[in-house]
Amino acid sequence: MxxxxxxxxxxxxxxxxxxxxxxxxxxxxxxxxxxxxxxxxxxxxxxxxxxxxxxxxxxxxxxxxxxxxxxxxxxxxxxxxxxxxxxxxNSKSHHDHLICTNCGKIVEFLDEEIEKRQDRIAKKNKFKITSHSMQLHGLCEECQ
CATH class of the missing domain: 1.10.10.10 (Winged helix-like DNA-binding domain superfamily/Winged helix DNA-binding domain)
Structure with missing residues (x-):
């Protein structure tokens, strides 16, 4: 949109x-x-x-x-x-986030392999994904 x-x-x-x-x-x-x-x-x-x-x-x-x-x-x-x-x-295309726990920096990313793996896991477990969000927390390059 x-x-x-x-x-x-x-x-x-x-x-x-x-x-x-x-x-x-x-x-x-x-x-x-x-x-x-x-x-x-x-x-x-x-x-x-x-x-x-x-x-x-x-x-x-x-x-x-x-x-x-x-x-x-x-x-x-x-x-x-x-x-x-x-x-x-919410008008952006799907993406996930890396979040620095020290400074709060947020990096958006999309990894097709992760997306495919999630779909395979859902299918294996007879689960229909309607939405998801992934947040990976850690330290950005500046804060390490």
């Missing part, structure tokens, strides 16, 4: 749930759709202040919008324990 299609999907979901469509949700989603990296709620808030200086959105509104967008599967998050979450759009 491109940005416009994802925004239309948000409008459809909000209408189906009988909720009011808000510009704030759209702005938060737009920030994540156009981000090149995973963003914390504070990162999203700061980008809104930079890119939409005339919009009055508080940090609490950002947290509520992120929670809603994740609940309706338009975004996903990676939890960092007491350090909170980092978010990304």
């Amino acid at each position: 491109n940005t416009e299609e994802t925004i239309e999907e948000l409008k459809k979901i909000v209408k189906q749930k009988g909720l009011k469509y808000t510009e704030q949700r759209e702005i938060v989603l737009n920030i994540l759709l156009n981000a090149d990296e995973h963003l914390s709620a504070e990162d999203v808030y700061n980008k809104i202040k930079e890119q939409f200086p005339d919009t009055n959105i508080g940090i609490a509104t950002v947290y509520r919008a992120l929670s809603f967008l994740e609940e309706v599967d338009l975004i996903t998050s990676i939890a960092f324990g007491t350090d909170g979450k980092k978010y990304e759009s």
